[in-house]
Structure formats: structure tokens, C-alpha cells
Amino acid sequence: MSTGSVEVVYRGIFQKTLAKNICRGIVFAARKEGKIGTAFGRYGDSPERNGIPAKQFAVVSDTEEELEEHLAKYEPVNNDVTIAADDALCKGIESWAWYGLQPINKLLGDGGTLLVTSIQSPNKLIKTIHRKGTPYNLAIVKAQASFSGLWAYKDDHTDVRLLGALAKVAPHIVSLDAMLEAIRDQWNDDLKVAAAKRAYEATESTPVGVDQGNDEVPFSFDLPGWTKMEEGLVIRGMDAKPQDVPGRDGGYVPTRNEVFKKFSTRTMRPVINFDTCTKCTLCWLNCPDTCFDITPDGFYDANMEACCGCGVCEAVCPVKDCVTMVNEEAFEDNDSQWEMWTKDKEGYLAWLTKNITERPARSHGYHHVGQYAEEIADGTA
């Protein structure tokens, strides 16, 4: 090996500690084998926001010269492994520094491995990932998305499980023995070591061909260069007038940023039962992202291009089960729920009931200390 690099795409704030643990673990383990490495945040100079995708990288080399040569670039673009600890990121990612939606495999090198925590099957997950011009591998660590948090880190072993899996899919970067030694040194915890080893044994890769995956062209836009900026006013104010929406007669749509769509930051989305909605306005008033369009008949329709999935509307809705947050992986488009409901009320109710009852559970970290040990013991981890 000369130089190997790993990209960790994570949800800002919620997964920052997780990303840091993974990148630091890779560098410590590489050093156990006499290599040298470094870890850094690609967007560390910007304020991170809850849920907004961000990146960290770990680069490992045999020699200092090779490492320096590799780091002379802005960011590693042909990574051996891309790690995503939330499978909703597989639909594409958008942040302040990217001009639209970036496919999750964009910076993955030819023949590299996309390593994802997911409870979905590889075939189902591949369908959500944009096609890539070169073949790569998809490896899954069976786990729910981990939002362990920055301020109060809930340790659910996702970090060491991904490190164990990494040793399996990219042994040229770091071996399992070195990884386990590094984990023992850092955490001094037999359970952590066992979790990494278990993930190593369980992880398998699925080859993904150039004709597999989502063939949609990701949303993108051009930013004006500095020569096109206006004198005196650089940031244009938002238009305060209601917008026209094709097919809608009446109603009101608040103005929104036309290019920052926000939906890629979402890991769950609200699903609304219009049959029980009392039109109380609370979701519309409290949504921090002004997502709700007021429909001609006075309902509130959450615009899925603008929703970041924060769950505030579910929390404030006074009607039981009227708004339910559902795993984003259950959906394939951002279509209007209200339009679906107006066209076919019975069909909408069946769709809603199915999504609410069959949705894979989402968890914001583990609930109590020792839960992982219990799950290993009963075979569910």
C-alpha cells in the first residue's frame, strides 16, 4: 500500500463525535502497524447545524512524503472507503458547500467500498444510491442509524463496529489485529473489542455494477462567480410575495430558498392524516423551516423539498397520531401528501397506515447503559 483514505459522511452535530471516533480510530490503528496517518474535518471551518451532512477524512500512508503528497489536494477525491452511519444519506447529501445534491458515492474511488449502517438489504439500498460510472462495493453493518450526539454522547458501539467492518473491507489500510489493539488502548473495554470483532466477522460486501442504482441526475445549480456579484447588495432578500403553484387554485406558499432544498438533511419525515387534522395551525406556526403550504381548503401540507425532518410538527400537533414521523427510507419522492389525499382519500389512508405501521424503527441512540451488552446476549445486536 502507498496511501489509503477513508471519507466519513455524517450528520452535523448529531454524529460529530461518532465521525471523530471513527477517523481517530483509523489513524491510531494504522500507527500500530508502523504507518502514519492524519484525520481532519472537511467543513470544520463552518458552523455545523443539526442534521446537515458534513465530512471528516482519515488518510493513512507508509511514509511521511506520501502522506504530504496526498494532502496537497483540497480533499481526497478517490477514497478507498466512504462511511455513512445513516442509510438515509444514501439518497444523496447536500450542505452549504455543495451546489446541489451530491451522490453518496461521488468521492469513492474505482473498486472502493461504501460502508453503511442499515437494517435494509443491499438490493433495496442500492436502488436509492445514485449510479456511479465505475464499479464499487456496498458493505452493510446491520444497525439502525446512530444519532449519538455531540453534547451528550450515547455510546451504542457504532464507532467500533464500523472500525471492525473497515478492517474487513479495506485490510490494506489497517488490519483487524491493529484495529483491535487500538480500540483496546483507547477505550480499555472488552465489549468494544468484541463489538468490533463481531462486525468484522458479519460484514460482507456486495458488488455494485455501473448499471445499478438510481439513474436520476442529482439536483444541482451554478453559483455566480465573484465578477457577477451585484455592487452594494450581495445577498438578495427573499421575495415576500406568494408563489404560483401549477395545479393549485388558491392557497398560500411561503417563499423559500430556491436552491437549498434541505430534504437531504432529513432522516425521518412527517406524514399527516388529513382526515383527523383540525386545522389548528400549530404545525404551520411552529415549523422552524416554514415548510407548510396552506392549501385552498385550509389544510397544512408539509413541503417535502423544504422539510429537514426535525419532528417539531409531530411534537406540537394536539391530535393523536395526526402527524407521525416516518423513516425517510420508506419514501421515493417528495410528492405532496395533500394532493395524494385529495385525489384518493381511501388510497391515501391505506398508504399512510402502511407507512406508519411498517416503517423500520429509528432510534436516537441507545436508551440505557448496558443495552448493547443485553442485545449481544439475546442475539439481536
Ligand code: SF4
Ligand atoms: S419535520 Fe415538521 S416542523 Fe420539522 S421541518 Fe419538517 S415540516 Fe417543519
Ligand code: SF4
Ligand atoms: S398541528 Fe396537527 S391538527 Fe393542527 S393543523 Fe397541523 S396537522 Fe392539523
